[in-house]
Amino acid sequence: MDYWMFVINDADYVFEERIKNKTWPIFPKTQNRDSIGRGHKTVFYKAGKSGGQKFIGTAILASDVRSDPGKMNSYIALDEIIVWKTPVDVRGILERLDFIKDKLNWGLYMQGGVRRIDKKDFDLIISVSK
Numbered sequence: 001m002d003y004w005m006f007v008i009n010d011a012d013y014v015f016e017e018r019i020k021n022k023t024w025p026i027f028p029k030t031q032n033r034d035s036i037g038r039g040h041k042t043v044f045y046k047a048g049k050s051g052g053q054k055f056i057g058t059a060i061l062a063s064d065v066r067s068d069p070g071k072m073n074s075y076i077a078l079d080e081i082i083v084w085k086t087p088v089d090v091r092g093i094l095e096r097l098d099f100i101k102d103k104l105n106w107g108l109y110m111q112g113g114v115r116r117i118d119k120k121d122f123d124l125i126i127s128v129s130k
Contacts, residue, residue: 002040003122004032004061005115009047015056019081026065026074031112036076037064043117043125046087047110054087055125088128097121 006024008015018024024042026033040061046052062079090110094100099117100109109115 001119002035002037003117003119004036004040004042005045005110005117006042007045007047007110007113007115009052012051015044015046019057019078019083022062022078022081023075024078026076027113028072028074030114032114032116033065033074035116036114037061041122042078043122044083045090045110053090053110055084055090055129056087057081057083058126084129086129088125093124093128096124 008018026036038061042059042061043055044057044059046054046056059078059081061076063077065074065076067074090097090106094103094106099115099121100106102108
């Protein structure tokens with residue numbers, strides 16, 4: 001099983017639309033796009049200084065990456081989506097996240113749209129959300 005962090009830096013309505021449609025865009029230059037697949041788990045991260053820098057929910061990936069006919073981007077289907085009522089501020093758990101090696105420049109690890117994380121970090125984020 002693989003674990004991912006899907007990053008969004010757009011307005012809240014963009015995230016809400018993706019959740020409503022149960023799909024997440026996978027762009028042509030997305031890192032790890034060939035490794036993302038059905039049954040994997042993801043945590044959603046809202047970037048940005050205004051209302052962001054928080055983990056905001058989880059989902060299970062319901063498909064492999066699929067091409068969208070007539071469009072340049074691909075997508076992945078989402079299932080078992082949970083959007084948390086109380087987001088988890090990354091700064092509150094920053095020191096305990098192993099995928100962030102340089103704690104002073106932690107924002108660098110939140111870039112790229114899709115990031116692989118390990119089970120330990122995924123479970124930590126989930127445990128703090130409760």
